[in-house]
Amino acid sequence: MSEALIKLVNVVKKYDTNSEEITVLDGLNLGMFEGEFVAIMGPSGSGKTTILNLIAGIDGTTDGQIFVGPDEISAMTEGELARWRSQHVGFIFQFYNLIPALTAFENVELPLLLSPLSKSERREHVETALEIVGLTDRSSFYPRQLSGGQEQRVGVARAIVTDPTILLADEPTGDLDAKSAGEILFLLENLNKTFKKTIVMVTHDQNAAARASRIIHLDKGLLRADVPMNNNQAISN
């Protein structure tokens, strides 16, 4: 059995509120392989977005370890995590989160500003990313001039422009109509199948989850089910 690209080992995550301590993840063990398209589903508060945040290094574990490739995310400092994220993570948000003052081109270029690429090299990467998402003719448009679906496609382009190791998508179709949602999901499938991108997607949408090669069900911070959609091997609790 090949080594998992993303490994969560006995991960515990607790949050302190004013009145109590909330346990979101309680000793979760999970592995995701390179090239998988994993959908994480579950009721609100089950820990779906928390898993995404922990894998991205946006949040830290209370206990346990997280590995992405050879890197132990849970042991990195904030500065190391920032550098690691810029090279290995592409994040797609539910509400697109584009910078309104920047054009589509400039939004996609943003992550590349952290790289040592020259201006012309950055331009090449951005144009490629926009071509993949089918928005070459909208590169000079501002977010306010784009539809919701187009904005999300810019979000996808921004997430893939650095050719990251993993793509993390938090409800990427949550704010879209059915048609636009379909386009985004098609795009993600394409990225997975054609470009072999490892994608971890949090979703409430069964139709969205059906596009994945594996569906993980969470409830109260624990793994309830792990369903391969394409007979891929899975690791369960």
Next chain:
Amino acid sequence: MKYIPFLLKNVFRKKTRSVLTIISILIPLILICLLNSFLQVLDQPDPSETRGMFRLVTRHKVGITNPIPASYADKISRLDGVMAITNFAWFGGTYIDESSENFFARFAVEPKSLLNVFDDASMVKGSTEDWINDASGCIVGEDLVEKFGWKIGDKIVIVGTIYPVTLQLTVRGVYKVATGASDALFFNRKYLEEALPSFKGRAGTIWTKAGDAESATRLATQIDKLFENSAYPTKTESEKAFQMGFVSMLGNVKLLITTIGVIIVLVVILISANTIAISARERIREIAVLRTMGFTRIMILSFILGESLVMSAIGGILGVVIFVLTFDPLKSFLATTPMGGLAKGLAFYPETILLAIIVSMVVGIFSAIIPAIGSSRRSIREGLRYIG
């Protein structure tokens, strides 16, 4: 360098707000430039010292409105180190009307000795001889000629207010001071003595020209000691100290100007800080997204500080440019106001430009530092969840 386009785009993302913020910086900057120019005037070295002419002013110890005997000049002239001596008596009076527009200094003096003491002035029209030879003659400053259009031979009527005499004077000369204002009228004291016998033998001030700094310092003490037990004890001081005495009648003017300047800067910082804070609050989620991409806390802090510095630099530069372009008309206008005495000394000082640049940088940093630190400290998770 590659972040500059991103920075500039954010500075002008809300154009109206940015323009108003820049205006709220540039207008106070113009005021600060003006205030500093006044401070520079007050801080200028004693003109006597810089030109090697050490002039002293002797007046009644109680105050300038008390006269002293004109004969004191004879006694003072015998002291070692005295190069020249003359006396002034303030006439005052009214020319045309009592408006500030028609106000200028009018003194009764001794024509023969005046320019010996004030040898930094020279006659540019007419002559001292013509003036000496005309008991009702007067000399006027070049600034007054420019203002009133007088010519040699013109009649000037001054109605006395302190002295019940109306002077009918004839312009016999125009003088110009090399550096400084040329804005007073001087007439022969004999005219006033003949018109008003009770004025005979009186002076308001006696002006002594010393040969060097050591003499000037020594003479000030010597002169006062000479008359300390007389019916008219004196106070002798340098020309600059004497002039500053008038300014100090307004209170501690330098402290007042400095305080006003500091208050202006603080208010600008508060206004600018409010704008930056609003902008930072609007961008909480955006900043979280940047940090998700890998931008660090230090970078976020630098972006916000950088945006603030760009705005304040634009405001500062525009403020200085407008100040430079409007300096002459502003000076001319202020010269017609009760601040005219100070305004006439206004000049362009490089220190003012430097101060304006420093102030705009201070505004840029201090108005953004707290919002910048706050923005950079917020956790990514918290920022992504922010609805706003």
